[in-house]
Amino acid sequence: MAEKLPQHDHQGKSDCQDKCKEFDLQKFYLVLDGEANSAQTQQLKAHIADCYPCYQHYDLAVAIRKILQYKITKKCMSIKDIEEIRARISQMV
Amino acid sequence: MAEQANTTYTEREKYYIFNEEFMPHIDPMYNFAYRLTLDEDDAKDLVQDTYLKAFRFINSFQKGTNAKAWLFRILKNSFINDFRKKSKQPAKVDYSEVESFYNSDEAETGVTTTTTDLRAEMVQDLIGDEVATALNSLAVDFRIVIILCDIEGFTYEEMARILDIPIGTVRSRLHRARNLLKEKLRLYAKKMGYIKEKE
Structure with a gap:
């Protein structure tokens, strides 16, 4: 990924918040999804360490991913249904 | 493939x-x-x-x-x-929602104004059924990318192959799906009283 994460000046949180309204959330997700290169990842980590509004956006994205992974009930195929698939495969030969 | x-x-x-x-x-x-x-x-x-x-x-x-x-x-x-x-059931797809969101300015700006009051700690308090309901209420195209990426952990490249779409489309669709999901979760958080109406 050759794209660079946007740079912001940090002159106080309210100023940063205004500027960070233009922050590209899509690039947050590149990092979150493991699709960013190491420079982009380091840049984002450094940025959110200083910028509370951006930290909150990132933290929210992480929290949503965690609830999707861990809170939604996982369903399993029953043994009977799995055996039915195997039986039908055997009939195909 | x-x-x-x-x-x-x-x-x-x-x-x-x-x-x-x-x-x-x-x-x-x-x-x-x-x-x-x-x-x-x-x-x-x-x-x-x-x-x-x-x-x-x-x-x-x-x-x-x-x-x-x-x-x-x-x-x-x-x-x-x-x-x-x-299927006897009609597809639970609201294409008007998909199309209107694809064409909206909000889709391009990234951060929706409506989700700025949602915080990670509010999301953590939601129960699984509420999260599942929010996910299930998304149009199927958006639901699919969230499942593939956030739940199953496929890379963008793998998702592009599974869905037969370019990687750029994977990224933009995923981005829009997440914004829509955030909005659904925000409504739940609001219903539970975590988010107060502004005076």
């Missing part, structure tokens, strides 16, 4: 691939099918149909490649091309 040249496997090899490379993914496949159909019996039929097709076309699977992505692609295609047409 299907575009690759076929390999001719012996019967023994076919069974080995089926049992060792395909069957271990049956639970993620069933979960994916359930999140698409929102019905346990329909999900079972869709998974069964997918595995039968996978065996029938096993010669187009290249050993050593990503079996899970290959199977997910077949399942997605079965759902879109066959299952949804046969």
Whole structure:
């Protein structure tokens, strides 16, 4: 990924918040999804360490991913249904 | 993937691939099918149909490649091309929602103004059923990318292959899906009183 994460000046949180309204959330997700290169990842980590509004956006994205992974009930195929698939495969030969 | 040249496997090899490379993914496949159909019996039929097709076309699977992505692609295609047409239930897809969001300015700006009052700690307090309901209420195109990326952990490249769309479209669709999901979760958080109405 050759794209660079946007740079912001940090002159106080309210100023940063205004500027960070233009922050590209899509690039947050590149990092979150493991699709960013190491420079982009380091840049984002450094940025959110200083910028509370951006930290909150990132933290929210992480929290949503965690609830999707861990809170939604996982369903399993029953043994009977799995055996039915195997039986039908055997009939195909 | 299907575009690759076929390999001719012996019967023994076919069974080995089926049992060792395909069957271990049956639970993620069933979960994916359930999140698409929102019905346990329909999900079972869709998974069964997918595995039968996978065996029938096993010669187009290249050993050593990503079996899970290959199977997910077949399942997605079965759902879109066959299952949804046969289903008695009308597809729970609100294309107007999809289209209006694709065409909105909000889709391009990234941060929605409506979700700025949602915080990570509020999301952490939501229960699984509420999260599932929010996810299930998304149009199927958006639901699929969230399942593939956030729940199943596929890379953008794998998702592009599963969905037969360019990586750029994967990124933008995922981005929009997440914004929509955030908005649904925000409504739940508001309903629970975590977010107060502004005076």
